[in-house]
Amino acid sequence: MLLSHLETLNILSTPVWIVSAHSQHILFANTAARKLAGNSLLGPLRNGQFSVHSQEPLEAYLPNLKKGDQIVEIWTIHKEGRAFPLSCRLSLAKFGIQEPAIVFEGSHASSASVPVINPFPDETKPYRRDESGFFERFFQTNSAPMLLIAPEDNGQIVDANQAATRFYGYSRDEMCLKHTWEINAMGQDVLPVMHEIARLPGGHKPLTFVHKLADGNLRHVQTYAGPVVVDGTRLMLCIIHDITEQKRLEQELERAALLDPLTGIGNRRQFMQLVENARTQNPQRTHNFSLMLVDADHFKAINDRYGHNKGDDTLVMLARTLETGIRETDTVFRWGGEEFLILLPLTGMEGAMHVAESLRKIVGEQVIPGIPSLTVSVGVAQYETGEDFTSLFKRVDDALYQAKTSGRNRVQAASMKGSVTGEIPPSH
The missing domain is CATH 3.30.70.270 (Reverse transcriptase/Diguanylate cyclase domain)
Structure with missing residues (x-):
C-alpha cells in the first residue's frame, strides 16, 4: 500500500473510506471520514440501525465494480448522540494497494438531515390515476411488483400494480392505505433511509430489505428506486424483486462452506x-x-x-x-x-x-x-x-x-x- 497516495485524500471534504474486499478491514479513512464517524469499525457502519446494502461480503461486488456498475450502500453514522444514514458510492481503489480494495465515498450529510416523522404532512398535489395514460398501462402490465411512493408524505404508497398486489396479498386500495414502513421489517427506521435514497441522482442500484406480506410471511427483496414525475407529482418508483430463494441457497452454501x-x-x-x-x-x-x-x-x-x-x-x-x-x-x-x-x-x-x-x-x-x-x-x-x-x-x-x-x-x-x-x- 502506498500511504503517501492515500494521504492526499485528506484534502477532500468528502468522507472516504478504503476497505479490503477480502478481509473487510478499513485500510484507510481520510480526515473527513474520521471527523464524521470517528474510528468506527466497518461492522457497525454497514450493519447499523439505518444500514442497507445488496451484498454482505464485499468481494461479491468486485465483478460489477470492474464493469463500472453504479453501486450504493447506506451506512449508519453515530455522532453527537444521534444516528443517521449516509449514502456511500462504491468504486475500485486505484492507489497502489496490492490487495483488492473498495473506495466508499460518502455524500455530504449531517444529523440535521434526518427527517422528523410528521403524522400530518402538508398538503401536496394528490396523485391521480390516469387509466388511459401510457404510464398507467406500463405500470399495470409490468410483471415485476412496482410501487409508487411519496417520500415527502412519510413514505405513503400512492399506487401499486397488479404484480405488487399479488406479491403482498393486499388489494390495490389496501396497499394505497399503507406507508412503506408498514411493509418493511425495519419499521419507521426505513424513513431516513428512504429520504437518503431519494437524494441520490437517478435513483440507486439494488438494495436489500426484508418485506412483510399480508399473511405475516417475511420475504427478502431487492429494490430498485428512482424519482419519477407523474402528472406533475414528484414520486419515487420502486421495483421489487423477490430474492428469498436466492438468499436461502446462499445461506445454505455459506453454512456448508x-x-x-x-x-x-x-x-x-x-x-x-x-x-x-x-x-x-x-x-x-x-x-x-x-x-x-x-x-x-x-x-x-x-x-x-x-x-x-x-x-x-x-x-x-x-x-x-x-x-x-x-x-x-x-x-x-x-x-x-x-x-x-x-x-x-x-x-x-x-x-x-x-x-x-x-x-x-x-x-x-x-x-x-x-x-x-x-x-x-x-x-x-x-x-x-x-x-x-x-x-x-x-x-x-x-x-x-x-x-x-x-x-x-x-x-x-x-x-x-x-x-x-x-x-x-x-x-x-
Whole structure:
C-alpha cells in the first residue's frame, strides 16, 4: 500500500473510506471520514440501525465494480448522540494497494438531515390515476411488483400494480392505505433511509430489505428506486424483486462452506470468520480467551493398519467426544487432518488447562470397536494483550509439539515466548 497516495485524500471534504474486499478491514479513512464517524469499525457502519446494502461480503461486488456498475450502500453514522444514514458510492481503489480494495465515498450529510416523522404532512398535489395514460398501462402490465411512493408524505404508497398486489396479498386500495414502513421489517427506521435514497441522482442500484406480506410471511427483496414525475407529482418508483430463494441457497452454501463435511463441526474458515467478526464488532470481548489444539496420537498408524474408513470413524468419534466434553461456552473446530482447535472464551490458562486435562481423560475412555483406545496430545495457550493470531497460534502449536515429543497423551501449556510454563503428564 502506498500511504503517501492515500494521504492526499485528506484534502477532500468528502468522507472516504478504503476497505479490503477480502478481509473487510478499513485500510484507510481520510480526515473527513474520521471527523464524521470517528474510528468506527466497518461492522457497525454497514450493519447499523439505518444500514442497507445488496451484498454482505464485499468481494461479491468486485465483478460489477470492474464493469463500472453504479453501486450504493447506506451506512449508519453515530455522532453527537444521534444516528443517521449516509449514502456511500462504491468504486475500485486505484492507489497502489496490492490487495483488492473498495473506495466508499460518502455524500455530504449531517444529523440535521434526518427527517422528523410528521403524522400530518402538508398538503401536496394528490396523485391521480390516469387509466388511459401510457404510464398507467406500463405500470399495470409490468410483471415485476412496482410501487409508487411519496417520500415527502412519510413514505405513503400512492399506487401499486397488479404484480405488487399479488406479491403482498393486499388489494390495490389496501396497499394505497399503507406507508412503506408498514411493509418493511425495519419499521419507521426505513424513513431516513428512504429520504437518503431519494437524494441520490437517478435513483440507486439494488438494495436489500426484508418485506412483510399480508399473511405475516417475511420475504427478502431487492429494490430498485428512482424519482419519477407523474402528472406533475414528484414520486419515487420502486421495483421489487423477490430474492428469498436466492438468499436461502446462499445461506445454505455459506453454512456448508463453514462446516467440516466429515464431522459436521465448524472448520478452519468458520473459526477465522468468528474471530474476525468478534474483532470488528465486539473488540472489547476479545481480550480474555484461550486456545486449545488437540491432536490424535498415532493416527497415521490407525489409517495404515485398519483402513481409512476406521480412521474416519475415529475422527467422528473424537469430534463428538470433544463436543460433549467442552463447556457450553466453548467451541470446537476441525483444524485439519487429525487436529482440532477449541476456542475457550473468557478463560485464563488455569481454566483452559483444567478443561484440556478433562478432555484428555474422556477421550482415553472411549471405545471404537476393532481398534485400540485412542489418546490425544493437547497444547494450550492464553491470549496475551496485543498479540496477533499468528503469534498466538504458533504458541499453541509449539505447545502441542512439545506435548507430542514429550511422550504424547499429555497436556502442555505455552508461555508468550513459546517456552513451556507447565505440563500435565498423563495420570493413570
